[in-house]
Amino acid sequence: MGIHTGTPHLAEEGYVGQDVNKGARIAAAGHGGQVLLSRETRDLAGIDVLDLGEHRLKDFAEPVWIFQLGKERFPPLKTISNTNLPRPASSFVGRDNEIEEVAALLREGARLLTLTGPGGSGKTRLAIETAAALVPEFKAGVFWVGLAPLRDPALVTETIAQTLGAKNGLAEHIGERELLLVLDNLEQVVEAAAALASLAETCPNLKLLVTSRELLRVRGEVEYPVLPLAETEAVELFCARGRTEPDESVHKLCGALDNLPLAVELAAARTGVLSPKQILERLSGRLDLLKGGRDADPRQRTLRATIEWSYELLSSQERQLYARLAVFPGGCTLESAEEVAEADLDTLQSLVDKSLLRYTQQRFWMLETIREYAVERLDESGQSEELRCRHAEHFRALAEEAEPDLLRNRESYLERLEAEHDNLRAALDQLAASGEEQLDLELAAALWQFWYARGHY
């Protein structure tokens, strides 16, 4: 049962209006035997209730605070969700202690906790798994903000505001809410760190869990270095991804790869044609050459060598497509890949099989370290400029196609443009950089409706 207090409107079909809807949505969020109240009702009734925190309800832009009558325990509410954490498609291995430690630091008062480590060490994955475990402890929810495609530090707070649906000032919106924000890949917009530190100072119940290859070096920051997996965990990861049984070669191979999760995944993606022993033979010469370098972190070299090895094993067609897909900073749909990068399904599939490309929620995308290598290959290919122009044109056409529908406020186009936001931004930059001022203005004009509707101003 759900109870809300507000003003209904009487129409021919009966009582209607926002408040009637809200009551219905709150009722629908509960389980059999559970009585839920809105904040308005709780305030009026002045009774002892259990605070279930803020939740997102269908058709309501702002989160709604929900309370429960009585202390009985029920499963989580059937609301849309109070988290947008991505759900990784692959299994998670080990890291029990790390999750405990990171969660404990946040519980014990760390307001800005940075997971540091080189590319591919598992920072993002550890942040996601820890944050997922903390969802019930943050009444206003746990939100993930991916910053990898951003290059302009000024866009960091804007991107957070957009994720939270904050229209009038981020600090005002967060206020005293108990909120956990996971800010992923802050390293290339690290100048935004000072603004984040003051946000945490202004909002007393906000906690920030950041992943970054380097420390932010701001007031109040607590560092948690993400170390390689334990060897048994790396072996388990290799066997899970490569669908194989552990043996001595697998142990040796994982050791040679510094037990670095991404390197282990890339190597495991080759077990279809090579045995672990063969992979070890082919890779170790290359890795040995690198040992003794003076890198700040030798894991960086290990990963680079593994990505290179993986790339060199590709067919020329796969190499070409891999490099071309680097043109999409925000990942892409199958249609965009076909149109901009002349992709074909088989080659896309084999890049996914080799762990160089990911496919989730009907989009193809790359892990950051892997995309960085692809960008280098694209620049080297001499096709970069052409691809960037084609990319810009493709997204300009999409925005133009969406414009008439946006004026009629069609949700489907809004969502489509939202998913392409990083690509649209890159298209704007490209058109400006190549002196296409007219087209750039046209794209901006086609998009203003979208920005307005989604509060990107």
Ligand SMILES: Nc1ncnc2c1ncn2[C@@H]1O[C@H](COP(=O)(O)OP(=O)(O)OP(=O)(O)O)[C@@H](O)[C@H]1O
């Ligand atoms: N404990 C784990 N169990 C299973 N998979 C893992 C684990 N840790 C990391 N991975 C996988 O290894 C890969 C690299 O990890 P992740 O993306 O978290 O690295 P990262 O440190 O965030 O890298 P970057 O600095 O490039 O963002 C991902 O595919 C991730 O899913």
Ligand SMILES: [Mg+2]
């Ligand atoms: Mg990451």
